[in-house]
Amino acid sequence: MAIEEKFGKVSTSEDTHEVSQTGAFVRQDNYFVTPFGDGEGELPVEAGRYRLIWTPLCPWATRQIIALKLLGLEDAVSVGTVGPVRTENGWEFSLDEGGVDPVLKIRFLPEIYAETAPEYEGRATVPVVVDVKTRKVVNNDYHHLTNYWETAWKPLHKEGAPDLYPEELREDIDELNAVIFHEVNNGVYKSGFAQSQEEYEKAYDVLFQRLDWLEERLSKSRYLFGDQITDSDIRLYVTLARFDVGYYFCFKTNRNRLTDFENLWNYAKDLYTIPAFREATDFDSIKKGYHLGNHAHNPYNILPLGPDLSIWDEPHNRDEKFGKRKFEY
Structure with missing residues (x-):
């Protein structure tokens, strides 16, 4: 069964809406952009609460892993990995036992996108941060995500962590x-x-x-x-x-x-x-x-x-x- 039949309209590949009339590639905007912080409406910084999904293929996702490692946040944020070849059903947890993420209990990444926002019609992208407590996608804003690890998450940095964003x-x-x-x-x-x-x-x-x-x-x-x-x-x-x-x-x-x-x-x-x-x-x-x-x-x-x-x-x-x-x- 195709993913859209089971979970709705979440897209799984680069669509025609990402190409302009002149033939230029126009990348889709990020949908889940709530920042981390201690302000009203922001995502609270809390060790053990979030799961970062990535694939070693993706450059935007890889830079999150580099930042987590440099800053010593690996114990504070759990990490799930999808396979490097995106399937017709989207990113798949093909590297995990049984092909299912051990925390989220899903096989394909679009499943958690569809659970969170049934109205969402874009691609289910990585990197993405899922709030394990609420079981919702909370941030896929790769433009700013490393900056949040570098600033909002500073109280959880390892001793002597580099200042990557002075x-x-x-x-x-x-x-x-x-x-x-x-x-x-x-x-x-x-x-x-x-x-x-x-x-x-x-x-x-x-x-x-x-x-x-x-x-x-x-x-x-x-x-x-x-x-x-x-x-x-x-x-x-x-x-x-x-x-x-x-x-x-x-x-x-x-x-x-x-x-x-x-x-x-x-x-x-x-x-x-x-x-x-x-x-x-x-x-x-x-x-x-x-x-x-x-x-x-x-x-x-x-x-x-x-x-x-x-x-x-x-x-x-x-x-x-x-x-x-x-x-x-």
Whole structure:
């Protein structure tokens, strides 16, 4: 039985309403955007109350896991994982025993979306935070979710946790994050999901112009804001980690590989040496999700053997250029 027959109208794939009349990809808005905090109507910060659902395929979801690990929130927020290939019924808990999430007791993610908001007609997306106490979806706002972990959840941070969103830099971080999202994070999707040559080329040009700009910026500092990792680095990294494995081929972003950029490549390898980044980066899932999922036109489901992923363990040159890392993450 199709998911919509059982649970209603929740969509499971990129729909025509996400493509403009000119053939440009226009990502759907987030629906559950209530912030975490102690204000009226906000989501209370409470250890053990929430479950974060993610897949290692998704860049927006992966950055939540990186933030949780860096901040020491893994014991405060439980994590459920859906498989990397989205099915015709939506994201599936195929990695769990019996194919059912052990906490929510559901097989497909759209089930909990439909339970929460029967009127919702968009895709059931990850990352998503579910309030286990009320059994409702409460937040799928990937634009701001890492910021909530970094600020509202600060009382539950581990001792010595890094300040990923320093108050004095927040305006600058927000400004750069918006650029990174529209032109890089979502820029690869605008290229890959374009349905006209003109919109594809437009997105392609914007993407590589921005990557060239970031390459120059990272020639002058170890990270995007000096010598300490910030929220912006998490957001850029998740796209870089998927670039050669997925986007270069599947999304036709093939002017350069990541490995062809000296500073971006060494910057990415530097971040990969940090446990939080490495543990959240599952190249096998990324490859399967982009080459076998609905992102690719691959009727015979042939999984490419390359690229060689061992190069991620080769030394980077960031210590040589900028000195030893000043903070242990």
